[in-house]
Amino acid sequence: MKEVDIVVIGGGPAGLSAAVHAAKMGAGVLLLERSQALGGQLVKQTHKFFGSRQEFAGERGFDIAHTLMEQIAQQEKIEVWTNATALGYYPDGVLTVKRNENFRTFRPRKLIVATGASEKALAFPNNDLPGIYGAGAVQTLMNLYGVMPAKRVLMVGAGNIGVIVAYQLLQAGVEVAAVIEAAPRIGGYWVHASKIRRCGVPILTGHTIRQAHGTTQLTGVTVCRLDEKWTMIPGTDTLFEVDGLCLAVGLSPLTELLWQAGCKMNFVPELGGYVPWRNEYLQTTHKNVYVAGDVAGVEEASAAMVEGKLAGLAAAFALNHQTADFAADYRAAKQQLNALRSGPLSAKVCHGLCKVMLEEAM
Amino acid sequence: MSDDIIVCRCEDIKLSEIRGHIEQGAHTTEEIKRRCRCGMGPCQGRTCMPIVAQELSKATGKSVGEIQLPTFRQPTAAIKLGALTGGDGDD
Numbered sequence: 001m002k003e004v005d006i007v008v009i010g011g012g013p014a015g016l017s018a019a020v021h022a023a024k025m026g027a028g029v030l031l032l033e034r035s036q037a038l039g040g041q042l043v044k045q046t047h048k049f050f051g052s053r054q055e056f057a058g059e060r061g062f063d064i065a066h067t068l069m070e071q072i073a074q075q076e077k078i079e080v081w082t083n084a085t086a087l088g089y090y091p092d093g094v095l096t097v098k099r100n101e102n103f104r105t106f107r108p109r110k111l112i113v114a115t116g117a118s119e120k121a122l123a124f125p126n127n128d129l130p131g132i133y134g135a136g137a138v139q140t141l142m143n144l145y146g147v148m149p150a151k152r153v154l155m156v157g158a159g160n161i162g163v164i165v166a167y168q169l170l171q172a173g174v175e176v177a178a179v180i181e182a183a184p185r186i187g188g189y190w191v192h193a194s195k196i197r198r199c200g201v202p203i204l205t206g207h208t209i210r211q212a213h214g215t216t217q218l219t220g221v222t223v224c225r226l227d228e229k230w231t232m233i234p235g236t237d238t239l240f241e242v243d244g245l246c247l248a249v250g251l252s253p254l255t256e257l258l259w260q261a262g263c264k265m266n267f268v269p270e271l272g273g274y275v276p277w278r279n280e281y282l283q284t285t286h287k288n289v290y291v292a293g294d295v296a297g298v299e300e301a302s303a304a305m306v307e308g309k310l311a312g313l314a315a316a317f318a319l320n321h322q323t324a325d326f327a328a329d330y331r332a333a334k335q336q337l338n339a340l341r342s343g344p345l346s347a348k349v350c351h352g353l354c355k356v357m358l359e360e361a362m
Numbered sequence: 363m364s365d366d367i368i369v370c371r372c373e374d375i376k377l378s379e380i381r382g383h384i385e386q387g388a389h390t391t392e393e394i395k396r397r398c399r400c401g402m403g404p405c406q407g408r409t410c411m412p413i414v415a416q417e418l419s420k421a422t423g424k425s426v427g428e429i430q431l432p433t434f435r436q437p438t439a440a441i442k443l444g445a446l447t448g449g450d451g452d453d
Contacts, residue, residue: 001450085438103446118409256434
């Protein structure tokens with residue numbers, strides 16, 4: 001069994017940033033990534049980011065991933081394991097890992113969980129027909145593999161993922177029949193929503209899926225309107241003839257390792273589901289377990305990167321690693337995160353965070 | 363119509379089955395899991411458990427946040443027995 005200063009689980013924006021900043025403080029870091037490549041969801045994001053220059057505003061997701069990967073490669077203190085899945089975290093502090101087809105154990109002094117989130121599913125008749133995808137799968141097919149997922153798609157969800165992926169579909173030459181959204185208003189940034197509206201794609205708020213049609217593959221989707229109590233209104237059915245249905249109905253944090261660690265959790269709908277209580281250092285109620293990114297509450301990649309930085313710095317500091325500019329660095333990142341969360345669309349996230357914020361210091 | 367709604371993709375469990383178990387008194391995610399293996403496949407409940415929790419919430423009148431999730435046991439992903447018996451091995 002290997003002893004390590006810090007194990008970071010997840011090679012997405014939060015984990016990459018956590019690893020870089022913990023290593024800069026002088027901590028030894030093992031970065032585990034389940035898939036074969038680092039970058040997480042960033043590698044499929046072809047749109048430009050918002051925020052400020054520090055969070056790579058104006059750059060595209062896949063370029064940001066490359067920048068972070070270069071920073072990782074420059075750090076001798078970081079060992080990167082891809083194809084490595086964290087299997088379990090035990091009360092004696094042992095972390096078990098599957099790498100390729102081998103079983104490995106570690107005793108990390110600090111653990112930073114940056115496992116991200118998984119896509120939520122919807123229950124509707126025929127929801128298992130080929131042609132029905134999560135938005136993540138559509139992005140993987142289109143933006144990573146260059147494969148057209150369908151010819152004509154109905155998008156479900158007008159949050160940021162829904163409206164951004166709808167635009168990416170248009171860019172790839174796929175027809176988007178409509179974007180439907182159960183809520184009474186568009187959840188994503190209007191900049192993205194406006195782009196698809198200008199292309200003539202209707203956004204139908206207060207609508208949901210009644211049923212998908214098809215025998216061997218998707219041929220159409222019936223949608224209907226919802227009343228203010230989110231009940232389907234009879235006689236409001238509309239049929240869309242499509243061969244693709246893309247679900248962008250939210251994400252749930254991937255928290256199983258935190259449950260195993262015995263971290264105190266709370267159900268916070270604003271953050272996507274169960275998330276851990278944490279203090280301002282991103283430390284959970286388990287003193288050796290830190291969190292960053294979507295696993296701590298579903299938010300944007302820019303916030304995930306700053307959380308990663310904070311968690312990486314704090315975990316390394318807790319192991320007595322120090323640099324001259326630690327305090328200033330930490331304060332700056334903290335301000336950066338507050339600035340990111342100052343927009344009107346972040347009100348929901350901030351409201352959610354209040355429900356899991358611990359007061360006491362490290 | 364609800365016969366066609368898949369809730370647990372890994373174990374092929376339909377919404378009508380989940381509702382049947384709830385009607386028979388299975389009022390926790392743990393009981394439903396033990397009755398039909400819902401959530402015991404490769405994805406370990408990541409897809410189905412939020413939907414099951416919603417159904418339990420509708421049936422019991424509890425909020426979704428009050429519906430307890432099943433225990434998250436190790437391992438989180440499938441691993442071959444050969445790898446486990448091989449012990450802490452090198453690549």
